[in-house]
Amino acid sequence: MSGRRKLAMLIGVLAALAAWAPFAGPFAILLITQALVLAIVAMSLDLLLGYTGLPSLGQAAYLGVGAYLTAILATRYGFGMDWSFWLVIVLGALAGAATAALFGLFAIRATGVYFLMITLALGMCVWGLAYRWNSLTGGDNGINLPGRPEFGIRLADDLTYFYVVFGFFVASLGALHVIVQSPFGRSLVGIRERELRMRVLGYNTWLHKYIAFVIAGGFGGLAGVLLAYKNGLVSPEDVILTTSVDVLLMVVLGGPGTLVGAALGSAVVVFLREYLSTLVHWWPYVLGGVYVLTILYLPGGLMGIPEHVRRWRLRSANH
Amino acid sequence: MTGSSGFSRKLAAACAALAVTAPAAAEELRIGFLAPMTGIFAQVGKDMANGFQMYLDETGGNFGGAKVTLIVEDEEGKPPVGVRKAEKLVRQDKVHMFIGGLLAPTGYALAPVSTRLKTVYIASIPAADDLTQRDLAKYPYLVRTGWTSSQPHHPLGQWACEQGYKRVAAVAADYAFGHEVVGGFQKAFEGCGGRIIQKIWPPLGTKDFGPYIPTIKQSADAIFSLMVGPMALQFPKQLAASGNKKPVLGGGTSYDEFVLPAMGEEVIGHVSALQYSAALDTPGNSSFVKRYRAKYGKVPSYYSESNYTTAQMIHEVMETSRGKWPGAAQFVKMLSAVKVDAVRGPVRLDEMRNPVQNIYIKKVERRKMFGYEKDELWNTVIKTYPDVGQFWKYGKQQFLKQPVYSRDFPPCKYCE
Numbered sequence: 001m002s003g004r005r006k007l008a009m010l011i012g013v014l015a016a017l018a019a020w021a022p023f024a025g026p027f028a029i030l031l032i033t034q035a036l037v038l039a040i041v042a043m044s045l046d047l048l049l050g051y052t053g054l055p056s057l058g059q060a061a062y063l064g065v066g067a068y069l070t071a072i073l074a075t076r077y078g079f080g081m082d083w084s085f086w087l088v089i090v091l092g093a094l095a096g097a098a099t100a101a102l103f104g105l106f107a108i109r110a111t112g113v114y115f116l117m118i119t120l121a122l123g124m125c126v127w128g129l130a131y132r133w134n135s136l137t138g139g140d141n142g143i144n145l146p147g148r149p150e151f152g153i154r155l156a157d158d159l160t161y162f163y164v165v166f167g168f169f170v171a172s173l174g175a176l177h178v179i180v181q182s183p184f185g186r187s188l189v190g191i192r193e194r195e196l197r198m199r200v201l202g203y204n205t206w207l208h209k210y211i212a213f214v215i216a217g218g219f220g221g222l223a224g225v226l227l228a229y230k231n232g233l234v235s236p237e238d239v240i241l242t243t244s245v246d247v248l249l250m251v252v253l254g255g256p257g258t259l260v261g262a263a264l265g266s267a268v269v270v271f272l273r274e275y276l277s278t279l280v281h282w283w284p285y286v287l288g289g290v291y292v293l294t295i296l297y298l299p300g301g302l303m304g305i306p307e308h309v310r311r312w313r314l315r316s317a318n319h
Numbered sequence: 320m321t322g323s324s325g326f327s328r329k330l331a332a333a334c335a336a337l338a339v340t341a342p343a344a345a346e347e348l349r350i351g352f353l354a355p356m357t358g359i360f361a362q363v364g365k366d367m368a369n370g371f372q373m374y375l376d377e378t379g380g381n382f383g384g385a386k387v388t389l390i391v392e393d394e395e396g397k398p399p400v401g402v403r404k405a406e407k408l409v410r411q412d413k414v415h416m417f418i419g420g421l422l423a424p425t426g427y428a429l430a431p432v433s434t435r436l437k438t439v440y441i442a443s444i445p446a447a448d449d450l451t452q453r454d455l456a457k458y459p460y461l462v463r464t465g466w467t468s469s470q471p472h473h474p475l476g477q478w479a480c481e482q483g484y485k486r487v488a489a490v491a492a493d494y495a496f497g498h499e500v501v502g503g504f505q506k507a508f509e510g511c512g513g514r515i516i517q518k519i520w521p522p523l524g525t526k527d528f529g530p531y532i533p534t535i536k537q538s539a540d541a542i543f544s545l546m547v548g549p550m551a552l553q554f555p556k557q558l559a560a561s562g563n564k565k566p567v568l569g570g571g572t573s574y575d576e577f578v579l580p581a582m583g584e585e586v587i588g589h590v591s592a593l594q595y596s597a598a599l600d601t602p603g604n605s606s607f608v609k610r611y612r613a614k615y616g617k618v619p620s621y622y623s624e625s626n627y628t629t630a631q632m633i634h635e636v637m638e639t640s641r642g643k644w645p646g647a648a649q650f651v652k653m654l655s656a657v658k659v660d661a662v663r664g665p666v667r668l669d670e671m672r673n674p675v676q677n678i679y680i681k682k683v684e685r686r687k688m689f690g691y692e693k694d695e696l697w698n699t700v701i702k703t704y705p706d707v708g709q710f711w712k713y714g715k716q717q718f719l720k721q722p723v724y725s726r727d728f729p730p731c732k733y734c735e
Binding site: 025026027030034134139140141142144147231232233235237238274277278281283284 | 356397398399404422435447494523725
């Protein structure tokens with residue numbers, strides 16, 4: 001499929017989603033919003049995992065930093081409940097990026113499974129702070145937000161809020177797409193394929209990876225702000241390892257190195273976790289089964305299916 | 320003209336159809352129930368749901384003419400999941416009320432949802448003190464039918480004084496619920512002349528108490544522990560293995576009937592306090608235990624009893640309203656006025672919508688109860704404090720002036 005046709009298809013799907021939203025049920029709209037927020041985190045991780053080859057297991061940390069910043073500003077200073085919402089968005093993204101800038105200093109030196117372990121540990125540090133720093137984060141009680149912002153438009157309305165999140169999702173997708181298509185993005189792919197070679201070619205690979213790490217943190221922080229307003233509650237459960245693992249699996253499930261795949265993975269995981277769990281009590285088995293089957297049979301994730309089908313057809317045609 | 324009259328006829332028919340269906344719909348009472356069904360708390364969640372379900376089964380799901388539809392959702396023991404499931408129950412299933420949540424933080428997370436969606440929330444298990452204390456004004460649709468964390472532990476502090484204990488060391492799970500339980504015990508115990516000489520806070524989920532047990536001061540007369548889940552099983556074992564000879568007191572969840580069957584000789588003689596004991600020797604409870612055990616194969620815990628009683632209280636309201644849903648605000652008012660003779664004893668709500676009830680001081684004993692053949696561990700009631708409210712003997716005004724119990728409040732002024 002040509003690039004242009006892919007783009008047309010993507011725009012078609014997004015437009016259909018936006019057009020369908022007003023007709024979705026009141027619970028469905030919340031789930032879609034949830035999926036879009038997590039899709040932003042998953043896409044940010046895809047920048048690391050899919051394009052740079054860095055399997056981070058601590059992406060929830062930046063989500064948490066953004067979310068807690070939002071909740072603390074809203075409850076202590078009443079900040080972010082009107083037009084200052086936009087400022088909180090910027091602050092959240094900056095806080096996520098700043099945290100990543102700090103963590104990157106420790107993490108980027110490692111590769112492969114060691115990188116995985118370090119990011120996991122750093123992520124757990126953020127969880128530990130959320131859980132234990134009672135005076136700031138409310139400990140395991142978390143923080144209840146006073147509501148959603150209102151600045152001419154009332155974000156308390158779930159449909160309105162969906163469109164805001166949808167806007168941020170499309171913008172994030174666009175921005176990340178531009179980044180991965182840029183020369184900088186190509187150099188990340190080069191690092192993923194063979195770092196030594198890139199270094200020999202004169203690239204400062206450490207710096208490239210570091211910058212990618214910080215950018216991913218920024219998008220994580222942004223998603224955190226959106227998540228906090230969406231749920232009306234920030235809890236250590238949002239920052240816990242499970243969230244990081246979920247995000248990693250969203251990317252793997254959807255297909256790393258595709259961005260759109262991460263969003264698709266997010267949709268599937270949120271559907272299974274939040275919707276299937278309202279129907280049957282054995283939903284964790286389905287979730288587990290989907291993960292196992294994907295990793296065994298779909299190394300390219302869901303986005304790899306068309307490629308699989310084509311190859312399978314070619315093979316059967318040759319026989 | 321024929322067209323128009325045809326239309327009006329159709330309209331009339333539609334109205335008639337509406338008129339017929341509307342009362343039928345009003346006589347359905349839709350109840351959402353939140354309990355962990357997967358994850359480490361799944362078994363507790365089953366106890367909760369079973370308690371409620373048993374009441375429905377016994378009454379045929381008929382509350383004063385209203386047919387009860389119960390929708391159970393899995394909250395996984397995680398506050399954010401609880402919030403999403405509550406949203407689902409209200410928005411998609413259009414429930415009249417939602418009940419439950421297991422952990423205290425889940426209670427704190429669900430209460431604002433009830434305010435936002437103007438739907439009744441009954442906290443049958445979450446015990447976070449402030450829900451019905453300093454924060455109550457924010458939650459007009461909240462009613463609690465369970466307990467506050469500190470409620471049973473005020474009397475336990477008093478009881479400890481009566482035993483002549485002067486110096487107690489506390490070992491408790493380090494989270495809000497643990498802080499509130501220890502806070503309640505400390506306030507009452509120090510109020511009658513005792514001293515908390517040490518507070519040790521192992522993290523929630525600790526399994527190896529090796530680093531903590533040796534630090535317990537030898538000068539203590541007794542040990543107060545607050546454990547939950549697997550911690551409750553490990554702590555007494557390791558304490559006994561360390562050669563402890565001191566009497567052990569515990570918070571309600573350290574020895575509730577949910578953990579008791581998995582315990583051994585090491586807990587015999589330990590004393591705890593709660594609003595319910597399965598060994599409560601009343602005809603009502605004896606029958607309840609037998610029915611529950613016959614149906615679900617295990618002794619009911621307070622998780623089961625609390626939800627059973629919640630169903631009973633809702634039933635009471637619906638009887639009064641003759642099966643009509645009175646509207647959320649009115650329902651809260653009516654439920655607050657309900658007085659029931661519950662399995663746990665008489666229960667009524669105070670003006671801050673928290674139960675006033677008996678608190679039982681219980682001692683773990685190995686014995687036969689209710690005609691069962693085998694010797695088993697039971698929480699024998701050794702003293703009853705009747706009519707205990709959440710403010711104990713301090714008075715509401717006075718009590719609410721102090722901050723909520725926390726790791727640092729009351730301050731440990733006798734700590735050595």
